[in-house]
Amino acid sequence: MIDLSTINLLSLPSLPLEQCRQLPDYSGIYFVLSVSDDILYIGCSINLQERWIVHHRYQQFQEIGNVRISWLQVIDASQLNVLEQELISYFNPLLNKRRILKDGKTSQHKWNDANQESIKKAQLAYNKKRPIWSFRPAPVILEWLEQGRLKDKNGNLESNGMLLNRQLKKLMELESKLYQ
Numbered sequence: 001m002i003d004l005s006t007i008n009l010l011s012l013p014s015l016p017l018e019q020c021r022q023l024p025d026y027s028g029i030y031f032v033l034s035v036s037d038d039i040l041y042i043g044c045s046i047n048l049q050e051r052w053i054v055h056h057r058y059q060q061f062q063e064i065g066n067v068r069i070s071w072l073q074v075i076d077a078s079q080l081n082v083l084e085q086e087l088i089s090y091f092n093p094l095l096n097k098r099r100i101l102k103d104g105k106t107s108q109h110k111w112n113d114a115n116q117e118s119i120k121k122a123q124l125a126y127n128k129k130r131p132i133w134s135f136r137p138a139p140v141i142l143e144w145l146e147q148g149r150l151k152d153k154n155g156n157l158e159s160n161g162m163l164l165n166r167q168l169k170k171l172m173e174l175e176s177k178l179y180q
Helices: 017-022 048-053 058-064 077-091 109-113 116-129 137-149 160-179
Strands: 013-018 029-034 039-045 069-074
Touching: 013 017, 017 069, 017 077, 029 048, 029 077, 039 048, 039 058, 039 077, 077 109, 116 137
Parallel strands: none
Antiparallel strands: 013 069, 029 039, 029 069
Protein backbone atom coordinates (compact mmCIF):
# COMPACT_ATOMS: atom_id res chain seq x y z
CA MET A 1 0.00 0.00 0.00
CA ILE A 2 1.06 3.63 -0.54
CA ASP A 3 2.55 5.74 2.24
CA LEU A 4 -0.07 8.51 2.27
CA SER A 5 2.30 11.11 3.69
CA THR A 6 4.40 10.90 0.51
CA ILE A 7 1.58 11.99 -1.79
CA ASN A 8 2.29 15.51 -3.03
CA LEU A 9 -0.98 16.71 -4.52
CA LEU A 10 0.69 19.66 -6.21
CA SER A 11 2.90 17.33 -8.25
CA LEU A 12 -0.01 15.21 -9.52
CA PRO A 13 -1.42 15.88 -12.99
CA SER A 14 -4.49 18.12 -12.91
CA LEU A 15 -7.05 19.84 -15.11
CA PRO A 16 -9.57 22.63 -14.53
CA LEU A 17 -13.04 21.28 -13.80
CA GLU A 18 -14.30 22.53 -17.17
CA GLN A 19 -11.84 20.22 -18.96
CA CYS A 20 -12.97 17.05 -17.18
CA ARG A 21 -13.69 15.35 -20.50
CA GLN A 22 -9.93 15.34 -21.07
CA LEU A 23 -9.26 13.21 -18.00
CA PRO A 24 -7.55 9.87 -18.71
CA ASP A 25 -9.69 6.79 -19.20
CA TYR A 26 -7.93 4.63 -16.62
CA SER A 27 -8.62 3.75 -12.99
CA GLY A 28 -7.53 6.06 -10.24
CA ILE A 29 -8.21 8.28 -7.30
CA TYR A 30 -9.21 11.87 -8.00
CA PHE A 31 -8.87 14.94 -5.81
CA VAL A 32 -10.95 18.08 -6.27
CA LEU A 33 -8.85 21.05 -5.22
CA SER A 34 -9.85 24.63 -4.51
CA VAL A 35 -8.05 27.64 -5.92
CA SER A 36 -6.03 27.70 -2.67
CA ASP A 37 -5.13 23.98 -3.08
CA ASP A 38 -7.42 22.80 -0.29
CA ILE A 39 -8.80 19.32 -0.90
CA LEU A 40 -12.56 19.63 -1.29
CA TYR A 41 -13.37 16.06 -2.29
CA ILE A 42 -11.74 12.68 -2.91
CA GLY A 43 -13.23 9.93 -5.03
CA CYS A 44 -12.27 6.91 -7.13
CA SER A 45 -13.27 5.37 -10.42
CA ILE A 46 -12.27 2.56 -12.75
CA ASN A 47 -12.51 5.16 -15.54
CA LEU A 48 -11.81 8.74 -14.47
CA GLN A 49 -13.08 10.30 -17.69
CA GLU A 50 -16.42 8.48 -17.67
CA ARG A 51 -16.89 9.20 -13.96
CA TRP A 52 -16.57 12.92 -14.47
CA ILE A 53 -18.94 13.10 -17.42
CA VAL A 54 -21.78 12.32 -14.97
CA HIS A 55 -20.35 13.31 -11.57
CA HIS A 56 -23.07 13.98 -8.99
CA ARG A 57 -21.20 16.97 -7.54
CA TYR A 58 -20.20 18.62 -10.82
CA GLN A 59 -22.70 21.46 -10.43
CA GLN A 60 -21.65 22.04 -6.83
CA PHE A 61 -18.00 22.32 -7.90
CA GLN A 62 -18.98 24.72 -10.69
CA GLU A 63 -20.71 26.94 -8.14
CA ILE A 64 -17.61 26.94 -5.94
CA GLY A 65 -15.59 28.01 -8.98
CA ASN A 66 -11.91 27.80 -9.87
CA VAL A 67 -11.56 24.15 -8.86
CA ARG A 68 -9.38 21.59 -10.54
CA ILE A 69 -9.21 17.83 -10.58
CA SER A 70 -5.95 16.08 -9.77
CA TRP A 71 -5.58 12.33 -10.08
CA LEU A 72 -3.43 9.42 -9.09
CA GLN A 73 -3.44 6.38 -11.35
CA VAL A 74 -4.13 3.09 -9.59
CA ILE A 75 -3.16 0.05 -11.65
CA ASP A 76 -4.91 -2.50 -9.42
CA ALA A 77 -8.56 -1.38 -9.58
CA SER A 78 -9.45 -3.82 -6.78
CA GLN A 79 -7.57 -1.48 -4.39
CA LEU A 80 -9.52 1.65 -5.34
CA ASN A 81 -12.13 1.62 -2.58
CA VAL A 82 -9.67 0.81 0.19
CA LEU A 83 -7.23 3.48 -0.98
CA GLU A 84 -10.03 6.03 -1.39
CA GLN A 85 -11.22 5.48 2.20
CA GLU A 86 -7.67 5.71 3.54
CA LEU A 87 -7.10 8.99 1.66
CA ILE A 88 -10.41 10.42 2.89
CA SER A 89 -9.47 9.52 6.47
CA TYR A 90 -5.98 10.96 6.05
CA PHE A 91 -6.87 14.24 4.29
CA ASN A 92 -10.39 14.72 5.74
CA PRO A 93 -11.80 16.70 2.78
CA LEU A 94 -14.67 19.04 3.51
CA LEU A 95 -17.22 17.66 1.03
CA ASN A 96 -16.69 13.97 1.73
CA LYS A 97 -18.42 14.53 5.07
CA ARG A 98 -21.87 15.15 3.57
CA ARG A 99 -23.66 12.57 1.51
CA ILE A 100 -25.19 13.95 -1.68
CA LEU A 101 -28.25 12.20 -3.06
CA LYS A 102 -28.84 11.49 -6.75
CA ASP A 103 -30.62 14.81 -7.28
CA GLY A 104 -27.58 16.72 -6.00
CA LYS A 105 -29.00 17.54 -2.57
CA THR A 106 -28.02 16.42 0.92
CA SER A 107 -30.61 14.74 3.12
CA GLN A 108 -30.72 17.99 5.15
CA HIS A 109 -31.62 19.94 1.99
CA LYS A 110 -34.38 17.44 1.21
CA TRP A 111 -35.83 17.79 4.72
CA ASN A 112 -35.63 21.60 4.51
CA ASP A 113 -37.42 21.58 1.14
CA ALA A 114 -40.19 19.34 2.47
CA ASN A 115 -40.68 21.40 5.64
CA GLN A 116 -40.38 25.02 4.50
CA GLU A 117 -43.61 26.14 6.19
CA SER A 118 -42.54 24.65 9.52
CA ILE A 119 -39.14 26.29 9.23
CA LYS A 120 -40.71 29.69 8.46
CA LYS A 121 -43.08 29.41 11.44
CA ALA A 122 -40.27 28.39 13.78
CA GLN A 123 -38.07 31.25 12.51
CA LEU A 124 -40.86 33.80 13.00
CA ALA A 125 -41.55 32.55 16.53
CA TYR A 126 -37.83 32.67 17.33
CA ASN A 127 -37.46 36.19 15.91
CA LYS A 128 -40.44 37.43 17.96
CA LYS A 129 -38.87 36.16 21.17
CA ARG A 130 -35.32 37.21 20.31
CA PRO A 131 -35.17 40.14 17.90
CA ILE A 132 -31.74 40.72 16.45
CA TRP A 133 -30.33 44.24 16.37
CA SER A 134 -27.51 44.87 13.97
CA PHE A 135 -27.42 48.65 13.86
CA ARG A 136 -25.78 51.40 15.87
CA PRO A 137 -28.38 54.03 16.78
CA ALA A 138 -27.54 57.70 16.28
CA PRO A 139 -26.82 59.72 19.45
CA VAL A 140 -30.22 61.47 19.17
CA ILE A 141 -31.97 58.09 19.23
CA LEU A 142 -29.85 56.95 22.19
CA GLU A 143 -30.87 60.06 24.14
CA TRP A 144 -34.53 59.41 23.32
CA LEU A 145 -34.18 55.82 24.47
CA GLU A 146 -32.47 56.81 27.73
CA GLN A 147 -35.31 59.21 28.58
CA GLY A 148 -37.74 56.29 28.43
CA ARG A 149 -35.66 53.81 30.46
CA LEU A 150 -37.67 52.28 33.32
CA LYS A 151 -36.59 50.91 36.68
CA ASP A 152 -37.58 47.55 38.11
CA LYS A 153 -38.98 46.92 41.62
CA ASN A 154 -35.48 47.09 43.10
CA GLY A 155 -34.66 50.39 41.44
CA ASN A 156 -32.33 48.88 38.83
CA LEU A 157 -32.47 50.31 35.32
CA GLU A 158 -33.83 47.97 32.67
CA SER A 159 -31.34 46.39 30.29
CA ASN A 160 -30.62 47.83 26.84
CA GLY A 161 -32.37 44.85 25.26
CA MET A 162 -35.52 45.32 27.33
CA LEU A 163 -35.52 49.05 26.63
CA LEU A 164 -35.09 48.56 22.87
CA ASN A 165 -37.80 45.89 22.71
CA ARG A 166 -40.27 48.02 24.65
CA GLN A 167 -39.60 51.12 22.56
CA LEU A 168 -39.72 49.13 19.32
CA LYS A 169 -43.14 47.79 20.28
CA LYS A 170 -44.30 51.37 20.77
CA LEU A 171 -42.97 52.34 17.35
CA MET A 172 -44.59 49.35 15.69
CA GLU A 173 -47.94 50.19 17.32
CA LEU A 174 -47.67 53.80 16.10
CA GLU A 175 -46.75 52.66 12.60
CA SER A 176 -49.63 50.18 12.43
CA LYS A 177 -52.08 52.94 13.46
CA LEU A 178 -50.80 55.11 10.58
CA TYR A 179 -51.61 52.41 8.02
CA GLN A 180 -55.05 51.42 9.29
